[in-house]
Amino acid sequence: MMSNLTGAERTKAMLITGIGVLIGLIMAAAGRNDVMGAQGWIVLLFSAVLFFLVARATYDPEPTEDRSASYYDDPTKVGIILALFWAVVAMSVGVWVAAQLAWPDLRFDAAWSSFGRIRPVHTSGVIFGFGGNALIATSFHIMQRTSRARMPDQVSPWFVLLGFNLFCVVAASGYLMGVTQSKEYAEPEWYADIWLVVVWVVYFVLYIRTLARRNEPHIYVANWYYLAFILVVAVLHIVNNLAVPASWTGAKSYSAFSGVQDAMTQWWYGHNAVAFFLTSGFLGMLYYFLPKRAERPIYSYRLSILSFWGITFFYIWAGSHHLHYTALPQWVQTLGMTFSIMLLVPSWASAGNALMTLNGAWHKVRDDATLRFMMVAAVFYGLSTFEGSFMAIRPVNALSHYTDWTIGHVHAGAMGWVALITFGSIYALTPVLWRRETMYSWKAVEWHFWLALSGTVVYVFAMWNSGITQGLMWRTYTESGTLRYSFVDSLVAMHPYYIARAFGGLLFLIGACIAFWNVIMTIRHVPRQSPALDYPTSSEALEPAVPAAE
Amino acid sequence: MTILTILIPVTLFMGVVGLAAFFWSLRSHQYDDLSGDAERILFDDDKPLPAKIARTSAKPKETIR
Numbered sequence: 001m002m003s004n005l006t007g008a009e010r011t012k013a014m015l016i017t018g019i020g021v022l023i024g025l026i027m028a029a030a031g032r033n034d035v036m037g038a039q040g041w042i043v044l045l046f047s048a049v050l051f052f053l054v055a056r057a058t059y060d061p062e063p064t065e066d067r068s069a070s071y072y073d074d075p076t077k078v079g080i081i082l083a084l085f086w087a088v089v090a091m092s093v094g095v096w097v098a099a100q101l102a103w104p105d106l107r108f109d110a111a112w113s114s115f116g117r118i119r120p121v122h123t124s125g126v127i128f129g130f131g132g133n134a135l136i137a138t139s140f141h142i143m144q145r146t147s148r149a150r151m152p153d154q155v156s157p158w159f160v161l162l163g164f165n166l167f168c169v170v171a172a173s174g175y176l177m178g179v180t181q182s183k184e185y186a187e188p189e190w191y192a193d194i195w196l197v198v199v200w201v202v203y204f205v206l207y208i209r210t211l212a213r214r215n216e217p218h219i220y221v222a223n224w225y226y227l228a229f230i231l232v233v234a235v236l237h238i239v240n241n242l243a244v245p246a247s248w249t250g251a252k253s254y255s256a257f258s259g260v261q262d263a264m265t266q267w268w269y270g271h272n273a274v275a276f277f278l279t280s281g282f283l284g285m286l287y288y289f290l291p292k293r294a295e296r297p298i299y300s301y302r303l304s305i306l307s308f309w310g311i312t313f314f315y316i317w318a319g320s321h322h323l324h325y326t327a328l329p330q331w332v333q334t335l336g337m338t339f340s341i342m343l344l345v346p347s348w349a350s351a352g353n354a355l356m357t358l359n360g361a362w363h364k365v366r367d368d369a370t371l372r373f374m375m376v377a378a379v380f381y382g383l384s385t386f387e388g389s390f391m392a393i394r395p396v397n398a399l400s401h402y403t404d405w406t407i408g409h410v411h412a413g414a415m416g417w418v419a420l421i422t423f424g425s426i427y428a429l430t431p432v433l434w435r436r437e438t439m440y441s442w443k444a445v446e447w448h449f450w451l452a453l454s455g456t457v458v459y460v461f462a463m464w465n466s467g468i469t470q471g472l473m474w475r476t477y478t479e480s481g482t483l484r485y486s487f488v489d490s491l492v493a494m495h496p497y498y499i500a501r502a503f504g505g506l507l508f509l510i511g512a513c514i515a516f517w518n519v520i521m522t523i524r525h526v527p528r529q530s531p532a533l534d535y536p537t538s539s540e541a542l543e544p545a546v547p548a549a550e
Numbered sequence: 551m552t553i554l555t556i557l558i559p560v561t562l563f564m565g566v567v568g569l570a571a572f573f574w575s576l577r578s579h580q581y582d583d584l585s586g587d588a589e590r591i592l593f594d595d596d597k598p599l600p601a602k603i604a605r606t607s608a609k610p611k612e613t614i615r
Contacts, residue, residue, distance in 0.1 A: 261553035301588035
């Protein structure tokens with residue numbers, strides 16, 4: 001893999017990883033009296049391993065293949081493996097966290113294993129580790145294919161992918177040591193945040209550079225979704241993480257905002273993380289892999305573009321619905337609520353568009369579990385966006401907020417939509433990427449599908465039940481006007497649902513493990529086969545887009 | 551709520567960036583042949599096209615056909 005880099009690129013890679021080692025060393029030395037020191041050693045180790053991997057290939061011969069005749073897929077391949085690795089790790093932690101709620105003894109009395117520390121390992125692990133790696137990998141694939149052009153260089157995709165994983169590792173290990181700035185989905189401290197900005201800018205520039213080289217004049221709609229994901233996440237991340245470090249030698253910072261100002265910034269970020277990290281990019285995945293797999297163009301391409309601009313303009317205003325009935329001014333809450341309801345239009349346009357694309361190909365959905373993953377993902381996307389708009393209505397929120405209903409809603413989206421579309425895309429992508437005939441085991445894909453679906457359904461139903469039960473118990477009054485139930489009463493009522501939730505999560509985790517195994521076996525044991533249409537297009541006459549007759 | 555004096559301009563700015571991107575896409579003939587654009591991703595030879603076409607692609611797509 002490293003020998004596909006040219007000599008100059010290897011030198012550049014060694015320089016970058018060398019700087020990484022240096023940064024790690026500085027962090028370790030400067031933060032030796034703080035947990036930041038330990039984080040420094042992690043940075044150092046991560047960079048040193050990469051430096052070693054590149055250095056080993058220093059004297060390899062220069063690559064001979066004609067670069068202009070092939071796409072650069074090595075980072076995509078590694079990204080897919082990393083995504084699955086993070087899926088297994090972070091979902092295992094998720095099952096553990098869920099089990100802790102049902103059986104608190106599973107904490108084993110350690111500080112690092114307390115709920116507050118491993119919960120963000122689960123959330124960041126699945127969102128950024130699994131979701132983020134899958135987004136980066138598929139975006140590398142899609143931007144090259146839809147542009148019919150190779151990426152402009154071979155170092156920056158690696159920098160983006162591995163730099164992002166360094167961020168994930170620093171974040172996750174930090175949580176276990178108690179490093180957090182207590183902002184949901186933005187827990188990592190200032191040094192990790194700065195690093196992510198660097199990685200993200202390189203990602204954006206790489207994407208634009210690839211698009212600038214495109215041979216296909218039209219920019220396919222999936223690219224717009226990915227670009228919105230990259231650009232908006234950058235802005236959100238920078239604004240929400242504006243903070244002053246307590247000292248340059250420690251992992252502690254103070255937010256630039258305070259009180260409800262800080263809460264508003266956090267949920268402006270938080271909801272748009274859902275919008276642009278967990279929706280926009282994955283819609284890009286849907287709009288590419290679903291038509292590819294179904295072998296039909298998207299039902300209404302015009303509608304896909306309309307819903308893109310709808311989502312882009314509406315979503316950014318919706319964050320304040322997280323702060324109903326707080327110190328936030330009423331009109332700001334109403335603004336967020338209104339935009340949340342309007343969002344249903346572009347969201348259902350996408351979900352409907354995906355399902356209508358399958359109209360006429362239902363026999364394929366029946367036979368092909370990969371396509372079924374994508375179909376069910378679109379259904380869950382429609383479901384959870386409806387639920388989201390509904391829950392954003394202030395009186396509904398009075399019942400649902402602070403209850404497990406929110407957790408159920410998030411997981412309907414994260415498991416049912418985000419993870420299922422990702423698994424579907426991975427199954428569609430793996431044979432193409434590694435030039436294999438098919439997946440190693442179609443039965444395993446079937447098993448995974450049913451495990452994932454039943455896991456999601458069990459999880460979501462358990463949380464709907466427990467959430468509404470909680471919400472109702474907390475608002476039940478006695479005749480004398482006092483609360484009927486104590487908090488502990490509601491907690492006891494949750495116990496069966498918490499067991500069901502852990503079980504649903506376990507089913508989902510088993511599915512993810514099967515996926516990881518299946519992909520590895522596909523790479524190792526399935527015979528090679530180039531795609532059916534894999535002929536070199538050295539002459540312009542073979543341009544596949546325009547039939548000669550037209 | 552002084553934070554809104556930051557968040558609303560930032561949000562509006564992002565909206566304007568989006569609007570600019572939309573007008574750019576409209577003017578650079580991105581939406582001239584939507585059904586063709588939707589179909590074309592399906593005919594994937596899995597190799598990039600030769601760079602020769604890249605130079606002509608800056609013009610509207612009619613010139614390529």
